[in-house]
Amino acid sequence: MDSILVRGNGALEGQIAIAGAKNACLALMPATLLSEEPLTLINAPRLSDIRTMSQLLQSLGAEVTSLADGTVLAMSSHALTSHTADYDIVRKMRASILVLGPMLARDGQAVVSLPGGCAIGARPVDLHLKALDAMGAELDLRDGYVHAKAPNGLKGGSVKFDFASVGATENAVMAASLAKGTTVLENAAREPEIVDLVKCLRAMGAQIEGEGTSRIEIQGVDRLHGATHTVVTDRIELGTYMLAPAICGGEVELLGGRIGLVGAFCEKLDAAGVSVTETETGLRVARKNGRISAVDVTTEPYPGFPTDLQAQMMALLCTAEGTSVLEETIFENRFMHAPELMRMGARIDVHGGHATVTGVDRLKGAPVMATDLRASVSLILAGLAAEGETMVSRVYHLDRGYEHVVAKLRGVGADIERISET
Template structure:
């Protein structure tokens, strides 16, 4: 197990550049196996999930090379093999191989996905979509076999609930199916638009992304022409904006698409955070007087569930009470007992997180149970007096590009101890 050690209480300053979006990257890498040519991606974040996906590609005889932020993938000699166990359980996004293998070969054998323990995340809407496209689905112990013996065909699919994962998986399966697929009540996240842009640039015919209805005309082949640039990570951006507001003496956050953060920026400004929103960056001024706010997570363009935990430490500085209601993952509260160890005045009551003003946080030994909860503890450690040691810090590395280097460039006293991150 790895450990992050933070000597907190120091005001930070400087600039930080946001990397490519994790949630785009972990969908586009599985999507790359749908291509009949090599694929090049740039602005790929240096995160553990990328290397885990590269290992899975290797199992399918798909070589890949990752240098700086450029990832090259060659699926021209891909082999259809089961992915039942092992690496699949290391991250949630492995389930996108269900859709891409089904779309490429008409068959996929994939283990139940792993990832962060933040409450139930069923895949019933994924399965509903695959069946509508003509697939048969069988569960065998800890793996799922999805097969379309007569090929995939277009269909009209209405998702019972808005699901990012199901929306992406159905797109991946339908993009090379025969006929037209219409998916209704879909997720609208920027990462889905990024995926569709990647596929369309290879010859796919996907329309309506960003709206509630997506229309896909299946094509027989996909061929990459140019490198695809991953969009900036809005969750990483929100994390550094919260950090800047909590501990900064003036920090410039670069490579941002502000429109992707509208709901989050509105809450920062409601709290009293002084922001200068520029064309592709945001400058965060030092802040003194902050006020409590109410946050309710919801599907995009609402307040992202992945940003409620990074915002929580900043709420501790506000006068009055702040409230968080996570409608997406109500059980996303494992960071609360850890923050209490540091002196946070915070509790969970009737499914709501109640955050009251805390005069001082103190360094402590805490555990990062998952990515966003872990980064919440990291922000608290930077705010706290004394030393904070975060166990299982490898979880933070799964979602944040070059985080130790970026924090050190902001003059944070932070180090990482343990096995190699990647």
């Protein structure tokens, strides 16, 4: 099992190219199931989660070809051979549930295992099922699988989500694209990944309005055709690497970044003493001057502060001047990185969904263990600013969401290497 060794090495300088969004791509790929014609995605990230989704689609009979060093995905679902998404693949990744809506809408049947993924809370699929039920699906949960049928096709319906779930909104939008009649989604998720999915579906012939707002209206069509679509920039990778010069000092330009993708995050960086400016090619990030200031953070659905940047922000605040309070409102069990940061000398007190972080002058390198995807990169960020060596183990989590992290950080001056155990 690989580890990553980080040595605190001072300020960072240079450029980091930001990849296409993992979470957007994982929703865009199942959209191929909605049409018999080819769907091509450009700017796809090269990640293990993308490979897992490719395997899942291929197990259903879809063709998935990786081109241009993995950044282009050419897909075709002209002849599906199965409507069952098996546990052995689905257990690796929660986004696998996104094949449910498209298969059900296209062929009137789907059997999908309840999904797995990072251990950061229950994250049930009840909202996905609620939406499909409103469109007339017959649903049965047994033996760890969702058995779904719509013998006469899905029909337009009205759905009001109890929570603005990104995945449930994505599943519902795709399913409703081929449903008979009009479907209205209330309290829909507003994330850029939703907007990106709708942009792709519209290019395939879907009739959708309201993306980016809490109310989305979909007029079902008889069929969708093929399309070519460019995946939006990954706002979580963007925010993660924005924190690198904030933690270490120096100045880094994030190529492909836009403030509009990370507005609430930028507001907190500004309050903490970090400058973010737009350039012709991305975002330039640097400390304003001196030590980072403490700030309070509450995670919220978009356009609020992203839960997927909470762990990384905690790493920054570990050496801030003063005391910060981080409130996690999206997922339970998402402070598992706190004990690992404490091994590095951080002062963190966790009570339920709140973490109080009192800044220290300097973190110290230590052996630490990644517990989930975002926690793994938070430990790497902390190691960049720590005195001595930090060895981060169980970095297989990292490969699910960050491509070439060692090369990207080395490119701006970080002392970091991946150590493979033989």
